[in-house]
Amino acid sequence: xxxxxxxxxxxxxxxxxxxxxxxxxxxxxxxxxxxxxxxxxxxxxxxxxxxxxxxxxxxxxxxxxxxxxxxxxxxxxxxxxxxxxxxxxxxxxxxxxxxxxxxxxxxxxxxxxxxxxxxxxxxxxxxxxxxxxxxxxxxxxxxxxxxxxxxxxxxxxxxxxxxxxxxxxxxxxxxxxxxxxxxxxxxxxxxxxxxxxxxxxxxxxxxxxxxxxxxxxxxxxxxxxxxxxxxxxxxxxxxxxxxxxxxxxxxxxxxxxxxxxxxxxxxxxxxxxxxxxxxxxxxxxxxxxxxxxxxxxxxxxxxxxxxxxxxxxxxxxxxxxxxxxxxxxxxxxxxxxxxxxxxxxxxxxxxxxxxxxxxxxxxxxxxxxxxxxxxxxxxxxxxxxxxxxxxxxxxxxxxxxxxxxxxxxxxxxxxxxxxxxxxxxxxxxxxxxxxxxxxxxxxxxxxxxxxxxxxxxxxxxxxxxxxxxxxxxxxxxxxxxxxxxxxxxxxxxxxxxxxxxxxxxxxxxxxxxxxxxxxxxxxxxxxxxxxxxxxxxxxxxxxxxxxxxxxxxxxxxxxxxxxxxxxxxxxxxxxxxxxxxxxxxxxxxxxxxxxxxxxxxxxxxxxxxxxxxxxxxxxxxxxxxxxxxxxxxxxxxxxxxxxxxxxxxxxxxxxxxxxxxxxxxxxxxxxxxxxxxxxxxxxxxxxxxxxxxxxxxxxxxxxxxxxxxxxxxxxxxxxxxxxxxxxxxxxxxxxxxxxxxxxxxxxxxxxxxxxxxxxxxxxxxxxxxxx
Numbered sequence: 001x002x003x004x005x006x007x008x009x010x011x012x013x014x015x016x017x018x019x020x021x022x023x024x025x026x027x028x029x030x031x032x033x034x035x036x037x038x039x040x041x042x043x044x045x046x047x048x049x050x051x052x053x054x055x056x057x058x059x060x061x062x063x064x065x066x067x068x069x070x071x072x073x074x075x076x077x078x079x080x081x082x083x084x085x086x087x088x089x090x091x092x093x094x095x096x097x098x099x100x101x102x103x104x105x106x107x108x109x110x111x112x113x114x115x116x117x118x119x120x121x122x123x124x125x126x127x128x129x130x131x132x133x134x135x136x137x138x139x140x141x142x143x144x145x146x147x148x149x150x151x152x153x154x155x156x157x158x159x160x161x162x163x164x165x166x167x168x169x170x171x172x173x174x175x176x177x178x179x180x181x182x183x184x185x186x187x188x189x190x191x192x193x194x195x196x197x198x199x200x201x202x203x204x205x206x207x208x209x210x211x212x213x214x215x216x217x218x219x220x221x222x223x224x225x226x227x228x229x230x231x232x233x234x235x236x237x238x239x240x241x242x243x244x245x246x247x248x249x250x251x252x253x254x255x256x257x258x259x260x261x262x263x264x265x266x267x268x269x270x271x272x273x274x275x276x277x278x279x280x281x282x283x284x285x286x287x288x289x290x291x292x293x294x295x296x297x298x299x300x301x302x303x304x305x306x307x308x309x310x311x312x313x314x315x316x317x318x319x320x321x322x323x324x325x326x327x328x329x330x331x332x333x334x335x336x337x338x339x340x341x342x343x344x345x346x347x348x349x350x351x352x353x354x355x356x357x358x359x360x361x362x363x364x365x366x367x368x369x370x371x372x373x374x375x376x377x378x379x380x381x382x383x384x385x386x387x388x389x390x391x392x393x394x395x396x397x398x399x400x401x402x403x404x405x406x407x408x409x410x411x412x413x414x415x416x417x418x419x420x421x422x423x424x425x426x427x428x429x430x431x432x433x434x435x436x437x438x439x440x441x442x443x444x445x446x447x448x449x450x451x452x453x454x455x456x457x458x459x460x461x462x463x464x465x466x467x468x469x470x471x472x473x474x475x476x477x478x479x480x481x482x483x484x485x486x487x488x489x490x491x492x493x494x495x496x497x498x499x500x501x502x503x504x505x506x507x508x509x510x511x512x513x514x515x516x517x518x519x520x521x522x523x524x525x526x527x528x529x530x531x532x533x534x535x536x537x538x539x540x541x542x543x544x545x546x547x548x549x550x551x552x553x554x555x556x557x558x559x560x561x562x563x564x565x566x567x568x569x570x571x572x573x574x575x576x577x578x579x580x581x582x583x584x585x586x587x588x589x590x591x592x593x594x595x596x597x598x599x600x601x602x603x604x605x606x607x608x609x610x611x612x613x614x615x616x617x618x619x620x621x622x623x624x625x626x627x628x629x630x631x632x633x634x635x636x637x638x639x640x641x642x643x644x645x646x647x648x649x650x651x652x653x654x655x656x657x658x659x660x661x662x663x664x665x666x667x668x669x670x671x672x673x674x675x676x677x678x679x680x681x682x683x684x685x686x687x688x689x690x691x692x693x694x695x696x697x698x699x700x701x702x703x704x705x706x707x708x709x710x711x712x713x714x715x716x717x718x719x720x721x722x723x724x725x726x727x728x729x730x731x732x733x734x735x736x737x738x739x740x741x742x743x744x745x746x747x748x749x750x751x752x753x754x755x756x757x758x759x760x761x762x763x764x765x766x767x768x769x770x771x
Contacts, residue, residue, distance in 0.1 A: 018101070018123030022073045024116060026050035035123055038101060040094035057091035059098065076105035076119045087126070100130040153244040159206075161186040161198065164239065173227075173246050175220035191216040191224045205240065206233045214247070226251045274347075274366040278305065279359060280321065286361065292347070292368055294340030312336040312344055324353045324362060337366065346370045378543060406444070407725035408653040410747035413441045415659030418749050419666065445747050464498040464625045465506065467532050467559060474510055481511065482518035485525045493533035497624035499557050505598045512595050513561040513618050520565025520616060531560040537621065545605035545621065556604075556621040563617075568610040576608065641758035642668040645691035649673045650680040650707070651723070652699040656746075660694060663750045667757065676700055677707030684711060690718070692757075694744070697724035697731070705734065712739065721756060723748075 012019060018035030022028050031046045039046065049055075051068045058066040068074060072083040083105040089098035102124040107116035153170025155163055162185045171178050174189070187195060192215050205211045210232045216224050231242035277287040283304040290297050293310060300308070311317045316335040323330040329352045337347045351364040417437045424431050471492065478488060510530075517528045535558050542551050568576070577596045599606050603623055610616035647669035649660045654675075661671040669692065674680035676699045684690055693711065697704040704722060711718055719741040722731050731743045744756045 018125070020046070020121050020123075021118055022051070022077070022121060023118050024077050026052055026068075026074065026077075029118070038092065038099045038123055038125055039090060040092035057098075059089045059091075061087050061089075072103045072105040073119045073121050076107045077116055080107050080109075080114065080116055082106050098127075099125060100127045101125050150243065153246070155181075155242055155244065157186055157240040157242065159202070159238050159240075161202065170244060173219075173225070173244065174217070180220075189217040191218050202240070205231055206235075209233055217244075273368075276300075276305075276362075276364045276366070278362050278364065280324070280353060280362050281359070283317065292337070292339070292345065292366060299340075309338050312338045320349060320351055321362075324351050328353055334369070346373045407746035408651075408656050410441050410445050412653075412655035412659045414438060414445070414747050414749055415663055417441065418751075419659070419662055422666075422750075441747070462500050462502055465501050465503055466496065466498055467506075467557060467622075468492045468494060468496050470503060470506060471510065471530055471532065471559070474507060478511070478514050481515055482528065483521065483523070485523065486518050486521055487525075487527045488514075489527055489529045491529060491531040493531075496532055497534065497555075497557055499602075499622045500625040501602055501622060502598075505602075509595050509598055509620060510559065510561070512592065513620075516592070517561055517563035517565060517616070520563050520567070522565070526564040528564075529560075529562045531558075531562070533558055533560075534624070535621070542605065545607040551603070551605055551621075551623075555624055557624050558619050558621050560617060560619040562615060564615045567612045567614045567616055569612050573608060573610060641754045643692070643757060644668045646670045646672065646687065646689045647692040647694065648680060648683060648687075648690050649694045650675075650677065650699070650704070651694075651696040652676055653696075656696070663753050664694070666750060667754060677702030677704060677710075680707055681710050681714075684714060684718075692719045692721070694721045694723055694753075697722055697726065708735070708738070708740065 012030075012032050015032055015034055018032060018038045020028055020031035020035050028046055028049050028051075031043060036043060036046060051071045051074050056068070058071065060066050066088055069078075072086045072088075076083045083103070086103045086105075087100065088103060089100045091097075092099050104122045104124075106120045106122075108118050108120055109116050148167050148169075150167065150169060153173045154167040155170050156165035158164050163181055166178055166181045168178070171181055174181070176184070187198060190198060193201060212228070212230045214226065214228050217227050218224055225246055225248045228245045228247045229242055231240050233240055271289065272291060274291040274293060275287075275289050276285055278285050283306055285300050285303060285305065288297060288300045290300075293300065293308075295308065305311055305317065306314060313336060316333075320330055320333055320335070323333070329350075331350045332348045333350070334346065334348055337345050339345065346369050347366045348369045349364055349366045351362050353360055353362055355361075417434050421431065421434050421438070424434070471490065475488075475490075482488065514528060514530070521528070535556055536554070537551075537556050538553050542553065545551075576592050578593065596606065599620060599622075605621045607619040607621065608617070609619075647664045649657055649664060649671055650673070651657050651660065652675050657673045657675065661673060664671045672683060672687070672690075674683050677695075678701050680693070680695070681702075684693070695704045695708060695711075699707075704724075708720055708722070711720060716739070720739075721742045721744055722735065722740050723744050723746060724731060725746045731740075742756045742759070744753060
């Protein structure tokens with residue numbers, strides 16, 4: 001071995017820095033003792049390992065794992081360029097800790113080759129430096145916590161008196177923001193010392209190192225406060241550290257202890273309640289403050305409460321006096337008081353009697369509880385609304401469930417009757433019987449729709465409607481529905497924003513309200529006024545309405561029906577929206593509950609005002625629409641639309657499947673059926689020729705919503721018509737943006753199904769249906 005090689009080996013083995021060699025394939029070939037100590041490994045454990053060995057635990061400075069390909073040695077081997085000063089932490093199993101090091105990786109090349117055959121890596125242990133940084137950060141953190149959580153103000157001041165740091169407390173004490181405070185110097189605050197005196201004070205603190213003293217400082221608004229300052233000088237930073245405490249209140253308290261009269265006056269003037277010291281026999285005011293009444297102290301003292309009219313009801317004062325005579329005190333007696341300007345306030349008065357000399361005096365404290373009373377009344381009102389909403393919700397679930405099953409039965413009845421009529425000759429003697437069946441089933445369907453309207457999930461064909469036009473079109477129908485002695489008066493505001501509503505449901509609301517108003521007038525002469533307009537509603541106004549969910553403030557379109565009828569007392573008002581409550585003959589009572597359900601379904605509210613003998617007013621509030629009004633036209637197509645291909649009908653009711661299959665066949669489809677969502681998926685997977693699916697929403701095992709999601713995963717372009725007794729509005733809200741082809745409301749007829757298939761299929765989809 002040559003001298004040069006021997007010297008190199010000695011240097012390699014005795015380097016203070018760690019070092020090792022690594023071949024191009026990542027194998028570690030040589031290592032010095034310093035590196036082994038850093039890794040906590042023996043030479044045998046180190047030699048032969050690779051950078052990709054899963055036992056290595058290397059982390060970045062931010063604590064994330066350093067992947068093997070990003071190790072400095074691997075980067076240098078891959079790029080052929082030197083990696084300088086890369087910081088990482090390597091886990092040492094001996095010390096059970098990470099050793100932080102700066103790594104340099106130098107690629108080594110054979111003569112004539114451009115790809116390194118190995119890399120030389122040096123490791124510089126910076127764990128102590130890292131620990132020092134961490135300790136420094138912890139110290140800084142403690143400093144921040146100490147200064148920013150202290151109840152005392154803290155600031156740092158340089159030798160020239162400039163403020164160089166401050167906490168939030170001192171900003172609050174002086175009324176400045178932190179940014180403003182850092183532009184100030186100590187001279188801007190001191191209210192006692194001039195510049196020369198302040199410099200002498202600073203010099204003394206620098207000499208002695210610490211001082212505590214009291215002084216006066218100015219705040220931002222110009223007020224002077226008394227402060228206690230504890231300060232120290234730090235020569236290394238040439239700065240003063242000072243804690244400042246606002247002792248103004250403390251000083252005031254000390255003065256109050258010495259001057260009892262001043263303390264008494266301060267109490268009177270700072271308390272927010274009104275305080276009166278009166279003679280018990282006649283109510284003459286001996287002492288008081290100037291709170292609540294609007295009078296000055298001079299106007300109050302020497303007069304009696306009766307002369308000033310402070311009690312709105314003098315009997316309430318006499319009641320308080322009697323209670324005090326009996327018990328010696330009275331607490332929280334609620335009474336009404338009158339201010340100097342004549343306005344009234346609700347007050348809670350607490351009074352104690354005590355003898356002074358040969359007379360008895362009353363010390364009374366009056367607290368304004370007007371706002372508290374308003375909040376309590378509002379709370380009770382909201383509780384009543386909540387109880388009513390819960391009652392409606394539970395009964396709505398029942399009504400909706402019954403209507404759902406009822407609609408399935410009616411679908412079969414109406415469908416079979418319609419198909420039978422189509423297949424009969426006009427001369428058939430049973431044709432009239434079938435038509436009667438159709439009419440009876442239609443009336444039953446209307447009842448089911450009313451039950452759904454009560455539940456808030458009725459059939460909504462939502463469109464932009466001009467409320468004025470709808471009311472005008474109903475004019476003749478309203479005229480014949482009310483008493484001949486009643487005058488129907490219209491007050492329609494124009495122009496009026498359109499509202500997104502179901503025209504049929506809104507007509508039901510108008511009809512119910514007008515007929516109720518007519519019946520409230522009875523056989524007497526009277527007036528029913530129908531008024532429309534716009535109203536800007538704030539939060540307070542909306543809380544006074546009948547609603548189930550909080551509605552936002554803003555502009556609302558309203559329809560108001562008022563009458564000059566008998567009116568209602570509060571007990572009746574509290575129950576008018578209860579299901580089956582009625583003031584009419586037995587068998588009525590779902591009308592107003594259905595009205596509330598319809599309004600709730602349209603995200604609206606209703607406000608009711610009535611007094612016995614003064615008539616009633618019902619104001620329906622609806623959110624305005626941004627869309628233009630469109631005429632609602634229920635034109636029946638003369639010709640039934642027909643398609644072709646395979647249709648899958650999914651419904652858990654056998655009767656619905658039977659009649660639905662016949663209808664689809666009548667429209668030209670080949671029909672297969674499934675009785676729930678899970679069976680529908682199995683059928684769809686087994687058939688590649690299904691072009692249309694009519695899918696019920698409510699089914700056991702797998703409902704329509706889940707089945708629809710699975711179908712869309714199998715074929716995103718499949719045409720799905722949802723079927724339910726719930727409203728179109730409810731269905732489209734639930735399936736918004738999910739790609740349903742259309743919706744048909746139960747119970748439905750052949751013509752209804754034909755319309756939906758014709759209107760809801762695009763040209764591309766229709767082509768698919770007719771393949």
